Amino acid sequence: MTSPRHSISVHYARTFLAGLERRGYDCDPILQRAGLHRRLLHNAQVRITPYQLSTLVQEAWRLSDDEFVCLGSRPSRFGIFPLMARQALHGSTLRSVYRRSCHFYNLVSEAVQFRFEEDGDVARLSLTLARPELDPDHTLCEFLLLIWHRFPSWMIGRRIPLRRISFSFSRPGHAAEYRLMFPAPVEYDQACDGFEFSRELLNAPIVQTPSNLRTYMNRAPLDWFSRQAYYPIFTRRVLDQLEQSDSLATATMEEIATAMHTTTRTLRRKLTDEGTSFQDIKDGLRRDTAIHLLSQPSEPVAAIARTLGFSEPSAFTRAFKHWTGVAPSAYRKTAASE
Incomplete structure (x- = not known):
């Protein structure tokens, strides 16, 4: 199975729109184009696709x-980031990417101040919002850190392994999303917002080349939301095996352990140490696959249920409602309405 499965908490859709609505913008057309319904925004269990959030x-x-x-004290005009990216491409190393990008935004934006430091064997990127009260859910802060990790990683053609992420705020309710966003331990109530590597x-x-950059920017922000999902090592290996399986529905822990050249007992212990289980991983993958397939209006719910290994649509409905808080038919109906 190779269909996209990664999903994202509806928290980010809600908080991105919150800043617009505080300024008086009508966001209903945005929701319609993204295939979302306003009633979904306030159900914290709902998850959406990277494509929906990108749109x-x-x-x-x-x-x-x-x-x-x-969400900032001053607008950053649409098109400024691609302009910065072209300037960064004139450098030669990752060091120049961070120096140029930080210098660029510190010149053109009063809403955020970037700081790039080298200290011993550590490189550190941090940021300060001029008016953090305009970003009460920390969405802009998280979004900027996500970009300043993923864009430089793309520029050098490999992921930058982070040592830690620091946030100036306390652990939020959506903190579980961070393992999909940042590949490092997260620390809260710190002196600044940033990361180290x-x-x-x-x-x-x-x-990268100018031609590659044009393609990359034409897709933005989709790749920032969908390309990298970070998990502990055994969780990631199980996910990889399940994604390669011809039948996610019938894949067993014994089969996956054999494919990984380990025993079922060892795999279960390793997953427990990482705070998860085989069934949790499989259910998460089935959930994300279901969300992806439900975003395709031509795919009948009964067919999706069969694809995911449910003997009856009613069993799929119960599972999907447990995973997301809404029934699959209701999820599709509300996403497609308006």
Whole structure:
């Protein structure tokens, strides 16, 4: 099975729109283009596809002419990031990417101040919002850190392993999303918002070209929301095996353990140490597959149930409602309405 399965908490759709609505913008057309319904926004269990969130953010950029989506003290005009990216491409190493990008935004934006430091064997990127009260759910802060990790990683053609993420705020209710966003331990109530990684990586060469950059920016922000999902090592290996399986529905722990050249007992212990289980991983994958397939209006619910290994649509409905808080038919209906 190879269909996209990664899903994202509806929290981000709700909070991206919150800044626009505080400024008086009508967001219903944005929701319609993203295939979402307003009633879904306030159900914390609902999850959406990367494509839906990407469409929502793209439409928000166009409506507000602000890449900070009205969550900063001043707008960052739509198109500033691609301009910065072209400037960063003129450098030669990861070090130049961070120096150029931080210098660029510190010149053109009063809403956020970036700081890039090298200290011993550590490289550190941090940011300060001029008016953090305009970003009460920390969405802009998280979004900027996500971009400043993923865009430089793309520039050098490999993921930058982070040592830690620090946030100035306390652990939020949506903190479970961070394992999909940031590949590092997260620390709260810190002096600043930022991340650290090995200074050695700063000499990594830029491998992208202007042609690649155009394609990358045309897809933005989709790749930022869908390309990298970070899990502990055995959780990731189980996910990889399940994604390669010809039948996710019937895949067993014994089969996956054999494919990984380990025993079922060892695999169960390793997953327990990582705070999960085989069934949790499989159910999460089935959930995300279901969300993806339900976003395709031509796929009948009964067919989706069969694909995911449910003997009856009613069993699938119960499971989906347990996973997301709404029935699959209701999820599809509300997403497609208006």
